[in-house]
Amino acid sequence: MTSAPDGIVVRHASREDIPAMHRVRKAVRENRLSANTKITEETYIPYLETIGRGWVLEEEGVIVAFAVGEHETGNIWALFVHEDHEGKGYGRMVQEPMVRWLFDQGLARIHLTTGAGTRAEGFYQATGWTYIGIDAHGDAAYERYQ
Numbered sequence: 610m611t612s613a614p615d616g617i618v619v620r621h622a623s624r625e626d627i628p629a630m631h632r633v634r635k636a637v638r639e640n641r642l643s644a645n646t647k648i649t650e651e652t653y654i655p656y657l658e659t660i661g662r663g664w665v666l667e668e669e670g671v672i673v674a675f676a677v678g679e680h681e682t683g684n685i686w687a688l689f690v691h692e693d694h695e696g697k698g699y700g701r702m703v704q705e706p707m708v709r710w711l712f713d714q715g716l717a718r719i720h721l722t723t724g725a726g727t728r729a730e731g732f733y734q735a736t737g738w739t740y741i742g743i744d745a746h747g748d749a750a751y752e753r754y755q
């Protein structure tokens with residue numbers, strides 16, 4: 610568990626956190642779940658327990674941001690901040706332990722894709738990610754190196 614500013618806690622996510630994480634996932638302005646994207650609460654379990662790990666950020670005991678990375682592939686599966694809490698440094702705070710942990714697993718390179726032209730692109734560029742290009746699905750691809 611990492612201590613941050615007063616009232617803020619960043620810690621590992623467990624399956625009990627999934628309902629709160631999914632509420633955050635659904636409360637974003639951009640990179641929203643589309644009707645044909647089948648992500649349910651069940652979907653999170655292997656990403657938290659087997660193929661990856663997750664971190665949540667609590668403000669006064671309420672989860673308002675989370676990040677999930679896959680250590681087998683180096684892919685960032687999710688990074689979301691509740692829309693009411695954007696721009697407060699929470700994205701950076703919840704991302705950091707995940708990135709550190711992925712590199713600690715021996716990965717030299719981690720990667721992600723995000724909606725092209727979204728504000729997330731500015732965030733990734735501000736937090737150490739390198740723009741690679743547009744992938745086959747039309748999304749913007751980024752990488753970060755150990």
Ligand SMILES: CC(C)(COP(=O)(O)OP(=O)(O)OC[C@H]1O[C@@H](n2cnc3c(N)ncnc32)[C@H](O)[C@@H]1OP(=O)(O)O)[C@@H](O)C(=O)NCCC(=O)NCCS
Nearest residue numbers: 640689690695696697698699700701723728729731732735
């Ligand atoms: C993208 C997102 C994770 C950013 O989180 P956030 O908490 O608002 O970002 P932070 O406040 O931690 O910002 C961290 C840094 O990025 C910069 N930044 C954030 N958004 C930016 C933007 N649109 N353009 C340029 N810089 C930006 C901040 O200025 C800050 O820089 P600094 O630390 O040097 O001052 C969040 O807005 C979000 O969840 N958006 C909707 C969902 C989404 O798009 N997620 C990514 C899906 S792949």
